[in-house]
Structure formats: C-alpha cells, structure tokens
Amino acid sequence: MKTPGKEQFPPAGVDLSQPSVARVYDYFLGGDANWEIDRQFADKLLEQFPIMRLIARSNRLFLHRLVRHLTKLGIRQFVDLGSGVPTMGHAHEVADQVAPGEVRVAYVDHDPVAVAHSRSLLRQYGDEDRHTAIHADLRDPAGLWEKIAATGVIDLDRPVGLLMIAVLHIRQLPTPDSPAADDLGPRVVDTYRGLLARGSYLGISHVTGEGVPDGTAEMLARIKAMYDSVGSPVLWRTKQEIQDLFGDFRMIEPGLVWTPQWHPEEATVTDETPQLDQANQSIALAGAAVKE
Template identity: 60%
Template sequence: MTRADEPFPPPGVDLGHPNVARIYDYYLGGTTNWEIDRQFADRILQAYPIIRPIAYANRMFLHRVVRHLVKRGIRQFVDIGSGVPTMGHAHEVAEDLAPGEVKVVYVDYEPVAVAHSRRVLSKHGDPRRHTVIHADMRDPQRLWSRVAETGIIDLTQPVAVLLIAVLHIQQPPAPGSGATEDLGPCLVKAYRDLLAPGSYLALSHVTDDGVPPGHLEMLADLKRWYNASSSPVVFRNHEQISGFFGDFTLLEPGVTWTPLWHPEEASDGDQTASLPSPNESLLLAGVARK
C-alpha cells in the first residue's frame, strides 16, 4: 500500500528494487522515497534502530566539512553521489558562511535524486551558482567534462570533491569490460588526478574495523540484506580507507569516526546523533588537500 501523497516517479526510476539513495533519505526522515524503499528500511530499523542516528552522524559530518572548507577559502564544491535533498545540502550550509559566493555542482546517477535536487535548487538555489547533473561516477572523464560544461565550476581552480557515504556501495565494472573487482580505488585515483592543486577530497565510508564487537553481526546482516535486495556493499578497514587519499595531505585529525571530525564546526541547527561512542557511527571519514 502506498501513501496518498506518493510522488510520481520520474522516467528511468526502478521501483522494482529498493534504492540506496532513497533508503538513506528515509533514514534521515525525508519523503523522497517509495513504499519498496520504506519496507526495506523499516525492516532494518526494526532490527537495528541505531541505523538512524548513524545516518544523522554521517550527514552532520558533511555539514561540518563544508563549513570547515569554506573557512579555508574553498568556494567550489562537486558533490558526487549527492543523493536526495534531505537535512541540508552543501550549498545551503555554505550559504550561511559565505552568502552569494559558493558554487556547487551536485552529481548523482539515481533519477529521483537528480529530479528532486533540481526541484529544490529551482526554489532555494541560484542557477548561476548551483546545479545538478545526471552522471555515472564510474566514468570520471565524462563526469568531469559534464561538470565543466555547466559553466559553474572553474576546474583550473581549487575544488572540494565530496564522496560522502558513496564508496562502500560497490562500483561494478561496465558489462563486457572483463574486469571483476570493485572500481572504487581506481575511480578515486582518477578524480584525485583531475583536481587542481589546492583542491580537497572529503569522504566517509562504512567499516567493520574497530567497531564494537556487538556491531559485527549487524554489519553482516546489513551486507547480506543490501546485497540481496538493493546495491551490493563493501566494507574496508582503516588502512584501505586512508589509501583513498593517496599522496594528498590529510587534515587533522586524519581518518577518524564521523562524530570526531572537527566537532567544533557543528551549528545549533544540526541534528544531534545520539551514539553512545564514536565507533558506533560505523563510518570512518577524512578530508585531504592536494
């Protein structure tokens, strides 16, 4: 049974399977999701209600990253795998600190995320500084060309690339390519190479390394459920997640749990994530400079 206000899906939306972007939107309290997404998410939340504060903690990490980098002088952001507009997008956070200055290009492959981002930006954005494009992160050169074509971002100048809660979703090779491994590490290297000097890379990633022992069963269940019904996931350890930054210089405090990354950048309007300990956030995160 669907809600009375169920949104009409844009062309290309697969409603036969729950989608990670729409599931995440539901965790965050958003409404850009369908019954199939809610049924999947409710099953998880019933078994593991801590998933919702984990999602909040990750979203608040995004907010703090944007504030920190704006204070460091960054005025251009490319948010890859930006998802649906829930609990404050990057441009909204940046606008509080540098009104009229920050430019943001959102990128997603999920049609719902793109359609709703366009709707939000049409009401609460500036078309000269904010846009969204539909692109596949598995084609870095094409995606980067699409960003350039918007005319919003000057790719010869420093840019902050955001890969927030993206890389633990497996990035499979294109059909017929002959490759079998997850493309995540080589894709991130390609984006690092594309960035101008002085740019930043920010990411967060689910891990099973260093989490409370009681959470390992939960992670195993989540992996099994997502692999069977939505998009396959991959968990990496601290060393592997740190490796995504290559030879970039990590900002203090390095790769750490999402609640521990510059907590002083929180604002009064941020959602509080009620987690008993930082490692119960299950996501490691960091930011590094080229």
C-alpha cells in the same frame, strides 16, 4: 533546503521494483523523496538495527561540518558525488552560512530520483548561476567531469572540494566499458584525484568493520547481506584501505577518525546531535585531504 510535499513522479525510467540506496538513506534522514519499496526495506533494517537512523544522521552532520570547515579554508566550489536526495541540509545551504552568495556547488548522482528532486528544489530555492544537479555515473570520471564543465557552474581549473560521502562503500561494479573488476573504487578515486586542480580537497566517509563496538561485526554482516539481496551490493573497507583512497594527498587534522570526531567544533546550534554513546557506533570513518 526546504522540501515541499512529495511530487507526483518518479521520473520516466526509474525502477521501483528494488529499493534505492539513496532513497533509503533519505528515509533514514526523515526525507520524503522515497517510495513504498524503499520504506519497506528501510523499516526492515530499522526493526533489526534501530541505530541505523543515528548512523545516517551522524554521517550527514559530518558533511555539514566538512563543508563549513573547507569553506573557512577558502574553498568556493564543491562537487558532491553521490549527493543523494535533498534532505537535512545540502552543501550549498551550509556553505552559504559561512560565505553567503559566494559558493558554487555541483550535485551529482546516478539515481534519477535524487537528481530530479535536487533540480526541482534548486529551481525553487537555489541560484541557477551557482548551483546545478547532474545525472552522471561515478564510474565514468572523464564523462562526469565533462558534464560538470559543460554546466559553466564549476571552474575545474580552480580548487574544488570533492565530496565522496557514504558512497564508496556502495560497490562500484564494472560498466560495459570497464575492465571486469569486482570493485572499481580505488581506481576510480585515483582518477578523480588526478583530475583535481592543486589546492583542491577530497572529503570521504566510509563504513568500516574495523574497530567497531563488540557485536557490531555481526550487525554489519547482516546489513551487507540485506543490501546485497536487493541488488545494491556493499563492502566495508579496513581503516588502512580507506586511508589509501586519499593517495598522496596531505591529510588535514584530525586525520581519519569516526564521523562524530571530525571537527566537532564546526557544529552549529541548528545541527541535531545524534545520541551515540560511543564515536565508533557511527561505524563510519571520515577525513579530508588536500592536493598540494
């Protein structure tokens, strides 16, 4: 998706007193849907950990390969939860490389800036019959599912590729209607698994502190402290905890691996390859599973 020059907003009600995880990620990927507060925070991270940009790109390219692979497996609908801002290729662009004009995509984010940019670009370069952007809260699966159904773009009674890419390590704090729990991630993902039709796929990438290169644990602790300090708390799960998010869905090959290791053959000449010396420098595990 092309990105025009920075538009003259944020939308009404957007808080620019604190950096946004979505907009910081956009900045790492070279996008322009970010503000000075986001760039200042991102630059502090990059000053200490220049590898953050390569980590972000490695994760984004996993999304590309995942969408290509699932489209080849016959998936023609995707729901991208925590889709972020339109940077470095959105899911429908990648899917159209495999099945032009056939794939429907619903982008969902809680950040009004991400949703506003997505809607603006979809109006210019998308197809309103096949693409939609929804402002909704990941922590409310039933309400979010209702909003998706109301668009008429996605048929939720048919198989869907549900994408939860680099979103579950952002701590899902309670909503006013939810129990007082510190991390709602596993319970929320369990609910989404139940909502999916048979034949659907769940794709996840998630930061972990387990199995990373020597010295990386200290880096992850400092990154966590920085995000926590600006009101965007994060958490790093173990490999087993990430595996458990797939529940009883059947993992597809190659299982849960570092992001660069997941179906590298699905990369195309248009993909920019991150220059990571070791796969575990990506600090994120990735996988996909099918509901049988």
